[in-house]
Amino acid sequence: MRTYAEIYVERNVQVARTRVDEHGGPNPSWNEVVKVKFHKGLPERDVMAALNVDIYAHSHVGLEKPVGSARVLLCDVLKGGDAAEPLDNPIQCLTVQVWRESGRPQGWLNLWVPPTGKFLIRRESLSFSVRRERRWRSRRRRRRRD
Template sequence: MTDLTLELNINSASDLEYVNHITKMNVYAVITLLGDRNIQKVKTAVDRYGGSNPNWNHAVKFSVNERLAREGRLTLVVGLFSSRILGDKGIGKVEVPLVYLLPSTNGNSNGHGMKFATYEVRTPSERMKGSLTFSYRFNGAAVVSGPVHHQGPMSWAPPSQHGYGPYPYMSQPPPPAGYGYQGPPQYTKNDERLANADLLVSAVSLLR
């Protein structure tokens, strides 16, 4: 499969957890594409006005290996941070397996083919608080009906008694002697003489 280009626009976040005790939050986002050897990371500008409802409208492009994406091995991670003089503090993050964003026949898109998505933000304490909205599109990907799920190899079933299944059907051999089947009848010379005598008697009877 080919390499794709993922175009992202990190639009905004809303109702984020307030991690500053006194000052107003100045929020920025760090966008990372994980799973490939070459980790790609981009940082947005700091929104100094929105507080817990920041707005960035930040565009970014990532190179994507389509095979890894369809196998579910690439993850888009958007981390949200509050910029502070004494050290930035994490607000939360959104993690999306890239396979869920691959082109499909469903989804809401604008006239330029950008699709919009909104995900809940998970805080460092593993609580869901706030949401993140972004738009995206892939260049160079074929449209499919949805994410591709790869199924592991199926195990082989034992052979069926009726000949169905992965193994060829084999008819049962005749049972050995002593189990109701004695094989074809065996004739002796004495049996032949008796049979000939019976035939002679039958012929004489007909002549009479």
């Protein structure tokens, strides 16, 4: 499976896209920095504003099949931005569940959020690294049997 991710906060403002992972198969790894812009003041106005990551399987004939998606509320990632206050620093690593359109879990998405100073000075943009890891079904089946 050749997958890529589309990342956005507001789809009508900007959608960032990762490169297609050619070698990861069912366990893609993008390991790249993605910058996403959104309207100034959005996190303060809308507590449900979220970073959205949509994962697609890329095909040679132009058909893109949705693999799954994940959401992270901005209020869970963006903090005060004061480097002197450790509690105001952003989360360094965040793992979120990837869900299929049917509502079933598909795997895990690991996000690495940069330290204070990269994006917390100006809160209308967000940068992070994307990496997706998929849990194998056989492992889950083994655990259920035990």
